[in-house]
Amino acid sequence: xxxxxxxxxxxxxxxxxxxxxxxxxxxxxxxxxxxxxxxxxxxxxxxxxxxxxxxxxxxxxxxxxxxxxxxxxxxxxxxxxxxxxxxxxxxxxxxxxxxxxxxxxxxxxxxxxxxxxxxxxxxxxxxxxxxxxxxxxxxxxxxxxxxxxxxxxxxxxxxxxxx
Amino acid sequence: xxxxxxxxxxxxxxxxxxxxxxxxxxxxxxxxxxxxxxxxxxxxxxxxxxxxxxxxxxxxxxxxxxxxxxxxxxxxxxxxxxxxxxxxxxxxxxxxxxxxxxxxxxxxxxxxxxxxxxxxxxxxxxxxxxxxxxxxxxxxxxxxxxxxxxxxxxxxxxxxxxxxxxxxxxxxxxxxxxxxxxxxxxxxxxxxxxxxxxxxxxxxxxxxxxxxxxxxxxxxxxxxxxxxxxxxxxxxxxxxxxxxxxxxxxxxxxxxxxxxxxxxxxxxxxxxxxxxxxxxxxxxxxxxxxxxxxxxxxxxxxxxxxxxx
Numbered sequence: 001x002x003x004x005x006x007x008x009x010x011x012x013x014x015x016x017x018x019x020x021x022x023x024x025x026x027x028x029x030x031x032x033x034x035x036x037x038x039x040x041x042x043x044x045x046x047x048x049x050x051x052x053x054x055x056x057x058x059x060x061x062x063x064x065x066x067x068x069x070x071x072x073x074x075x076x077x078x079x080x081x082x083x084x085x086x087x088x089x090x091x092x093x094x095x096x097x098x099x100x101x102x103x104x105x106x107x108x109x110x111x112x113x114x115x116x117x118x119x120x121x122x123x124x125x126x127x128x129x130x131x132x133x134x135x136x137x138x139x140x141x142x143x144x145x146x147x148x149x150x151x152x153x154x155x156x157x158x159x160x161x162x163x
Numbered sequence: 164x165x166x167x168x169x170x171x172x173x174x175x176x177x178x179x180x181x182x183x184x185x186x187x188x189x190x191x192x193x194x195x196x197x198x199x200x201x202x203x204x205x206x207x208x209x210x211x212x213x214x215x216x217x218x219x220x221x222x223x224x225x226x227x228x229x230x231x232x233x234x235x236x237x238x239x240x241x242x243x244x245x246x247x248x249x250x251x252x253x254x255x256x257x258x259x260x261x262x263x264x265x266x267x268x269x270x271x272x273x274x275x276x277x278x279x280x281x282x283x284x285x286x287x288x289x290x291x292x293x294x295x296x297x298x299x300x301x302x303x304x305x306x307x308x309x310x311x312x313x314x315x316x317x318x319x320x321x322x323x324x325x326x327x328x329x330x331x332x333x334x335x336x337x338x339x340x341x342x343x344x345x346x347x348x349x350x351x352x353x354x355x356x357x358x359x360x361x362x363x364x365x366x367x368x369x370x371x372x373x374x375x376x377x378x379x380x381x382x383x384x385x386x387x388x389x390x391x392x393x394x395x396x397x398x399x400x401x402x403x404x405x406x407x408x409x410x411x412x413x414x415x416x417x418x419x420x421x422x423x424x425x426x427x428x429x430x431x432x433x434x435x436x437x438x439x440x441x442x443x444x445x446x447x448x449x450x451x452x453x454x455x456x457x458x459x460x461x462x463x464x465x466x467x468x469x470x471x472x
Contacts, residue, residue, distance in 0.1 A: 010352035014420070017344025021421065022241070023297045023333045078246055078305055080433075081298045084426055093420040094353040097412060100458045104465045126432055133436050137245075144249060147312070151256055155214070 004044055011040040011089040019085045028081065031071055035086025039064035043090060053117070054124050060090055061128030069136045079136075087129070092121035210318040214259025217278050225318035226258060227274055227286040229325060234265075234272045235288055236329050237304050241296040243430040244268065245437040250308045257312045268442040269449070293384060295333075296426050303328045335375070342371035346417040355413030362402050362409060363417030366395050370421060388422060389456040396464020415461060422457055424450040 015036025016029065024032050042063045046056035064086035072079035095118040102110040210221050233254075234247050248265045255263040255276050264275040275285040307324055310316065316324070346367030351360040373391050381387040395418045403411040427450035435443030 007352055010348045014345055014348035014352055017341045017346075017348055018421075020337045020341030021345055022341075022426070023299045023337055025299045025302055028302075076306075076309070077302045078242060080241065080243065080246075080426070080430065081302065084429055087429065088420070088425060089352070091420065091423060091425060093349065093416045093423065096423075096454075096458070097416045097419055097461075100462055101412065101465065104462050104469075129429070129432065130436050133433060137437055140249065144253070147253060148256060155259075159215070 008037065008040060008044075012037050015085050015088055018088045022081075022084065024081055024085065028075065028077070031075070032082050032085040035064055035067050035071075035082050036089050038067050039086045040089045054120055057090055057121055057124035058128040061087055061125040062132050063128075064090075065129040065132035069132065083129070087125060090121070090125055092118050095121065209320075211315070212258055212318070214279055217259065217280070217282075219284075221318060222276065222278075222284050223286075225322060227276065227284060229318060229322050230254060230274050231272055231286060231288040232322075232329070233304055233308065233325055234267060234274070235290050235292065236325070237301060238267070238269065238272075238290060239292045239294045240300040240304070241294065241298060241426050241430070242301055242305075243433045243437075244439050244442040245434060247272070248439075250305065253312045254308050258315050268439075269445050293378070294427070295378075297333050299333070300328060300331065303331075338375065339368065339371045342367040342374075342421060345421045346370070348417075349420040350413045350417030353413060353416045355410055355417070356408070358406065358408060359410050359413040359417075362399070362406070363414045365402075366398060366414060366418050367421060369395060369398060370418065384424075384453055385456050388453050389460040392418075392422065392457045392460025393464050396461045397467065400464060400468035419457065419461070424453045427453070 012033060016033040018036075019029050019032040039060045043056045043060040046059050047053070050056060065083055068079045068081075068083035068086055071082045095114050099111055099114040099118055102108075102114060210225055212218065212221055212226060230251050234251050237247050237250070238244070244267045247267045251265045251267075251272075251274060252263040255265070255274070259278065260276040261279045262277040264273075264277075266273040270290055272288045272290065273285065274287075275283055277283050304325075307321070307328065311321060343364045344367075347360040347364035350363035351357065355363070370391060373387075373394070377390075378387060381390060396415065399411050399414050399418070402414070403409050427446055431443050431446035431450060433443075434440075434446065437443075
């Protein structure tokens, strides 16, 4: 945590790498990578004001979900393409590793501490994205209904024209 | 397949197989056609469905299998269940179904089309293909479906376009570069030195190689994750013995980040929120098991290395 700039650069590179790994189309690589920066900057910014990882992680994941949904609407692609790349810097790989390594040396108190921290991160990410997705789910349902309505009208016109 | 061959052969000759001389005549006329004009039997047959009087064969042989194929390919390239259900319903409606019942869980797709005449057509598909996340493919399939919603393509053309998307393989450059960047950058991101980053990138190359060459030989993701985590753990341990000042933990974190089933986990959450409890829970437990397999693989490697010395 000493060098936020280096960390930010690495978050960017890692997000870019993950986007390549999941084979995001070349034209969408940069927007997807920017999602990684957005989520990590939000995380760093919020953690300036609030102690503990829970709230910053929650806000960062909500922001990256929002970013992914907006870009998905803009580019007309599934939002998971952007979302997964954006959220990847928030995933607590380090804590997961420490949980594991303390289990190997049978340090159970350290293990339970790290496990609870990992769970805290995971729960924060889950809650953050749930809020945004619930809203966008409503919008998607509305789109579905609209699609069906316009289709029905089109068919009616077609049938009349045939008669 | 046999069916479509049969149709195209009929169109080609329009004669019974016994009448050899006329067949030869047809073939000769075809040879005489210059190369740049398309040969008749290569042209799409333009199979379309009239919603008010649907051709049952076209529905059974082209429409439903094509929907199932698209759904299967979308699921295995990283779509969530809700998205597949939604898009297949729309495509079916665009092709003239009065009502679409699409039921997707991670292992199975059931599609029922109710035509305006009231007749229902159902087909199911068990999905056994292992998932390999490929967002270019997902995007192309999504685009194909959207195009069909706006203006339904002839079914054989839809099938052809689906096949061309399906057969497109992911490039090696993207896989390897992605693996190197992701593992290397994450090792430094979580507090490792530059040396850790470089070693992690080498492990990334190893993981990409296993992905490319071994994945097909291992029965499922659980075993794949365990084996790869164990071997990577051993390699990291050996690197730690050779290079002084290497932080093995940071290199391991880099390797974990790329192997972690992030896509499956986020998709499972999304399914749970969307109300698809069965597939959400299924996928969540599956991805947690993969994560546990990963952790066990690395733990076993650490234990083996401490025993050896």
